[in-house]
Amino acid sequence: xxxxxxxxxxxxxxxxxxxxxxxxxxxxxxxxxxxxxxxxxxxxxxxxxxxxxxxxxxxxxxxxxxxxxxxxxxxxxxxxxxxxxxxxxxxxxxxxxxxxxxxxxxxxxxxxxxxxxxxxxxxxxxxxxxxxxxxxxxxxxxxxxxxxxxxxxxxxxxxxxxxxxxxxxxxxxxxxxxxxxxxxxxxxxxxxxxxxxxxxxxxxxxxxxxxxxxxxxxxxxx
Numbered sequence: 001x002x003x004x005x006x007x008x009x010x011x012x013x014x015x016x017x018x019x020x021x022x023x024x025x026x027x028x029x030x031x032x033x034x035x036x037x038x039x040x041x042x043x044x045x046x047x048x049x050x051x052x053x054x055x056x057x058x059x060x061x062x063x064x065x066x067x068x069x070x071x072x073x074x075x076x077x078x079x080x081x082x083x084x085x086x087x088x089x090x091x092x093x094x095x096x097x098x099x100x101x102x103x104x105x106x107x108x109x110x111x112x113x114x115x116x117x118x119x120x121x122x123x124x125x126x127x128x129x130x131x132x133x134x135x136x137x138x139x140x141x142x143x144x145x146x147x148x149x150x151x152x153x154x155x156x157x158x159x160x161x162x163x164x165x166x167x168x169x170x171x172x173x174x175x176x177x178x179x180x181x182x183x184x185x186x187x188x189x190x191x192x193x194x195x196x197x198x199x200x201x202x203x204x205x206x207x208x209x210x211x212x213x214x215x216x217x218x219x220x221x222x
Contacts, residue, residue: 002029003119004048008039008065009081010057014104018052018081021108028115036060040068048076049119052102055080055089063092070097077118094201100124121185122169123201146209152194158212160187164200165207 005022007030009015015033023030031046036057043051051069055062062080069075079100080093090101099118102111103126114124150158156177163173170188174181188200197203207213 002027003050003115004029004031004046005115006031006039006042006046006048006051006076007033008036008042008051008057008062009033009054010035010059011054014054018104018111021111022052022115024108025112025115028112036062036065039065040072043069043072043076047074050115051076051078052081052115053078053098055082055093063089063096066093066096066098077121079114079118079124094205095198097199099199099201102126117167117169120169120171121188121200122172123164123167123199123204125167125201146206147211149195149206150210150212153191157187157191157194160184161191161203161207162212164188164191165204165213167204 005028007015007018007022009018019030019033022028031048032042034042036054037059039051039053053062053065053069057065066078066080069078075097077099078097079102080089080098081102081104082089083104093101100114100123102114102124106114106126117124150161153161159177160173163176168176170181170184173179174184177184179187188203191197191203192199195203195206197206204213
């Protein structure tokens with residue numbers, strides 16, 4: 001089955017361009033495009049796995065639409081779209097449950113890859129916004145509050161959380177740790193519950209703040 005995608009943007013030309021790019025992949029089907037006001041109805045009608053959602057729209061702002069989508073019984077994975085890498089809504093979107101943040105000038109092959117990662121349970125950030133997000137949430141190094149949050153984790157959960165912090169999908173984490181994807185999914189559910197995190201991106205931020213992710217800090221301050 002192809003990955004079903006809904007594209008939400010107030011500009012028809014942008015929607016058409018994104019549909020052309022994303023729909024060119026043999027394993028992805030764009031089932032609907034619409035403006036913000038039609039997003040909830042489109043998702044209910046087409047039940048996509050992934051929604052690409054413009055963060056700034058004149059009829060209804062993307063954060064409001066995101067919250068509406070996340071409140072559905074079976075919410076899709078949502079990645080925000082923006083023209084600016086310094087968008088002040090990045091943090092708000094991630095806290096509201098967005099699984100990613102992509103710039104509209106993302107290269108076509110990277111955009112297609114992002115949809116696949118999102119559909120596979122991963123989180124995705126455009127390289128240009130990663131520093132903004134990590135810098136805004138993480139600061140200069142491992143943080144005592146985040147370290148305290150991960151103390152309740154088992155060794156295997158810490159392994160999974162560290163790889164989640166690198167942005168890996170469930171399948172990629174499973175390959176890295178020689179686990180089944182179902183086992184990884186169970187670990188992630190337990191991790192989110194223990195951390196009180198609403199989504200994988202929030203958990204990934206905690207992983208960075210706790211020093212679990214290679215290249216960010218010198219290890220967990222446990």
